[in-house]
Amino acid sequence: MKAYTLIGLAALVVACGNSAVNKPSPTSVLTKDGVVAGAIVVDMKDNVSQSDIDDLSKIAGTELHADNDTARKYKYEEGVVNVADEDAILEKLNADPRVEHAEKVVEYKALFTPNDELYKDQWGLKRAGAESSYNMSCGQGVVVAVVDTGIACLHDDNTKGIDDLPTCQGGYNFISNNSNAADDNGHGSHCAGTIAQLTNNNHGGAGLAPCVKLMPVKVLSGSGSGSMESVAEGIRFAADNGANVISLSLGSSHPSDIVKDAVDYAHDKGVVIVAAAGNSGGSVGYPAAYPNAIAVSAMDANDRIANFSSRGPQVAISAPGVNILQQTICEGSDGTDGCGEFKAFNGTSMATPHVSAAAALVVAQGITDPDAVRAKLQSTADPKKEPNLYGAGILRADSAVKSTILSHTALKLVALFGFIFLMRKKIDKSLLKSKPAMLGIVLGGFGLVPLFFTGLMPHLGNFRVVAEVLARPIGEWNIPLGFAYKYLPLANFIPAGLATVLLLKNKFGRLFAGGLAVGSAALCMQLAFSGEMTFILGSMLMKVWMLVNVIVLGYFAKATLTKEA
Amino acid sequence: MSEIKKEEVKTETIEETKEEKKAFSIDTLVGMIKDAAIEAAKKAGFKTRIVEEDGKENMVSMDYKTDRINFTVKNDKIEKAKVG
Numbered sequence A: 001m002k003a004y005t006l007i008g009l010a011a012l013v014v015a016c017g018n019s020a021v022n023k024p025s026p027t028s029v030l031t032k033d034g035v036v037a038g039a040i041v042v043d044m045k046d047n048v049s050q051s052d053i054d055d056l057s058k059i060a061g062t063e064l065h066a067d068n069d070t071a072r073k074y075k076y077e078e079g080v081v082n083v084a085d086e087d088a089i090l091e092k093l094n095a096d097p098r099v100e101h102a103e104k105v106v107e108y109k110a111l112f113t114p115n116d117e118l119y120k121d122q123w124g125l126k127r128a129g130a131e132s133s134y135n136m137s138c139g140q141g142v143v144v145a146v147v148d149t150g151i152a153c154l155h156d157d158n159t160k161g162i163d164d165l166p167t168c169q170g171g172y173n174f175i176s177n178n179s180n181a182a183d184d185n186g187h188g189s190h191c192a193g194t195i196a197q198l199t200n201n202n203h204g205g206a207g208l209a210p211c212v213k214l215m216p217v218k219v220l221s222g223s224g225s226g227s228m229e230s231v232a233e234g235i236r237f238a239a240d241n242g243a244n245v246i247s248l249s250l251g252s253s254h255p256s257d258i259v260k261d262a263v264d265y266a267h268d269k270g271v272v273i274v275a276a277a278g279n280s281g282g283s284v285g286y287p288a289a290y291p292n293a294i295a296v297s298a299m300d301a302n303d304r305i306a307n308f309s310s311r312g313p314q315v316a317i318s319a320p321g322v323n324i325l326q327q328t329i330c331e332g333s334d335g336t337d338g339c340g341e342f343k344a345f346n347g348t349s350m351a352t353p354h355v356s357a358a359a360a361l362v363v364a365q366g367i368t369d370p371d372a373v374r375a376k377l378q379s380t381a382d383p384k385k386e387p388n389l390y391g392a393g394i395l396r397a398d399s400a401v402k403s404t405i406l407s408h409t410a411l412k413l414v415a416l417f418g419f420i421f422l423m424r425k426k427i428d429k430s431l432l433k434s435k436p437a438m439l440g441i442v443l444g445g446f447g448l449v450p451l452f453f454t455g456l457m458p459h460l461g462n463f464r465v466v467a468e469v470l471a472r473p474i475g476e477w478n479i480p481l482g483f484a485y486k487y488l489p490l491a492n493f494i495p496a497g498l499a500t501v502l503l504l505k506n507k508f509g510r511l512f513a514g515g516l517a518v519g520s521a522a523l524c525m526q527l528a529f530s531g532e533m534t535f536i537l538g539s540m541l542m543k544v545w546m547l548v549n550v551i552v553l554g555y556f557a558k559a560t561l562t563k564e565a
Numbered sequence B: 001m002s003e004i005k006k007e008e009v010k011t012e013t014i015e016e017t018k019e020e021k022k023a024f025s026i027d028t029l030v031g032m033i034k035d036a037a038i039e040a041a042k043k044a045g046f047k048t049r050i051v052e053e054d055g056k057e058n059m060v061s062m063d064y065k066t067d068r069i070n071f072t073v074k075n076d077k078i079e080k081a082k083v084g
Helices: A001-020 A049-060 A069-074 A081-097 A123-127 A130-136 A187-196 A228-240 A255-266 A348-364 A370-379 A399-420 A434-443 A456-469 A494-503 A505-528 A541-559 B014-021 B034-043
Strands: A029-044 A076-080 A099-109 A142-146 A213-218 A245-248 A272-276 A293-298 A315-320 A326-328 A341-345 B005-006 B047-054 B060-061 B068-074 B077-083
Touching: A029 A049, A029 A081, A029 A494, A049 A076, A049 A081, A049 A142, A069 A293, A081 A399, A099 A315, A123 A348, A123 B068, A130 A348, A130 A399, A130 A456, A130 A541, A142 A187, A142 A228, A142 A505, A187 A213, A187 A326, A187 A341, A187 A348, A213 A228, A228 A255, A228 B034, A245 A348, A255 A272, A272 A348, A272 A370, A293 A348, A315 A348, A315 A370, A326 A348, A348 A399, A370 A399, A370 A434, A399 A434, A399 A505, A434 A494, A434 A505, A494 A541, A505 A541, B034 B068, B034 B077, B060 B077
Parallel strands: A142 A213, A142 A245, A245 A272, A272 A293, A293 A315, A341 B005, B047 B068
Antiparallel strands: A029 A076, A029 A099, A326 A341, B068 B077
16 A cells, blocks of 8 residues: 555645645744744643733733633733843743743744735735735636726836736727727726736735736726627637636626627636626626626625625625725826826725636636636635625635645545556556556646645746646646647547557556556546536536546556556 | 825715715706716716716726716716716
8 A cells, every 4th residue: 555655645745735824834934034022922831820820920021911712721821021121031931830931922924925015905815815825826827808998018018117017918909999908097907917917026016816817808998988799799809819717897787688698608618707796786787697707796804895896696706895906007098108006996896806816726726617616716715694795705715726726636536546446457556556657647647746835836936837837737737838728638548648659668668657547547537527627528528528538548557557568 | 116096995885975976966967968067077076987878888897986977878968977
């Protein structure tokens, strides 16, 4: 069982990352100047009485107190002392037999916080779990279309001199009918920034999914309004030109068949549609109210629903939408001067891109089916009791990504052992324990270097894409590389097949090919069982095709993992 | 240093918004000729936007602005005026 134990251990490493993500823990790192001046914490012996605590408070020269039930139970008493006396006081306390440890309070920080100067004011990103999600996913390889007033993009000729804009690709202007989808209102740029503002560049603000490629699709004029036809055309354009997610911070109180058809068209092509619930305070507007759109309501920094936010059973999820700070363009400009400025906007418009970005992070981890993305975002939201206001709850991007990684890993492990069990009479299991076979299993099923929970990912800069690829099984390399994510599941058996054909004569190569077949079979079984990947032939045929892959891979495994081979 | 401009964010209730409208006599815009209403609103410091004209509804951005009036227009006259 040694070989299996190694794989289980690898999965355990992934699972253990769970605890390192959300809260300070022994794996968190300390900031260089993380000491909180004058603050001390005293870990007293469990049997001390209140009079002992009062006595020790006198020694400390401050009232020592426990903040919560856990602290009271374990006698973690905190206080604030004069900084100049801090060391002497701690020395006295540590010498007291009633004290186990007394030390300075050090602020723990999450493993990665963007260095952008305004990030501290972007409460919405923090509420959505940005600091944790940055460690796991940045949306590598995913295209998000912002169907809006346009986007002021980095390196556009008309936005020279601004160095904090997001990067864009493609796009179209349905107001002027040309390819220049620059923003002349500011709304689209603000929304786009929440998704993929240039992040960790020591300037301006941050975005929730900074590796995403943005597609600017301009359907609203400089006044912030546009026709139903333009919106429908914009949605279809985005779906036809490679968008994985469409962000719609727009709406109307009246339904439109042509817009509904466009939403359904995009959804059927495997595109996630996220739409603003509306600002009427009344019923949910359109296109948010259509079944294939994820309707987003807006809440404030105190988790209260914004009073302008529309409500009703169509609300799928709630996200930050009050006082959202992000880069926009000079108001009233024609988009050609593009002066960079940051403003706090309100609206379900602002909540929507938080969800669009989170959807992109989930897509980047291999859940590409729009209904599965919706289900993942809803199941991992912070639950609230009023579904008409909050839908499934308040968005947690980090929980969605973490849950995706963990559930996929667990399902692949089950599939791996199941596949080996089914093949027990057809392969020599002792060969699976060889190093080449193990390498193949890891490469085919899990990814060579799973850095998701190490905190290293955000620090890799331009090398992050390499790490993202190596962290994924070979059958999912197309996702971080951003191509053919609907078609390449057709080719899942090919790497193992090629390896079998090319390396069959070589002892180590044959074992590697066998491992690759077994690992790839685990991946295919996970894809079949979870049904979370968009496939050109539809979800049912996806499952059938994956099971066909498993059978073919079984033959490859049989051909390579027997002593006679 | 990036320029930071934060709008004053109110968490007013719908009723408060109505109060604001009343205080600003937004209701008096209803029934006015479209161009005149837009001019009057601009003079009062509001931005304006037409969300529906002669039954043709526009899609609009879903940012909520307390200094903007959304107009519904019928036969070149203002039928509804709402802040947002």
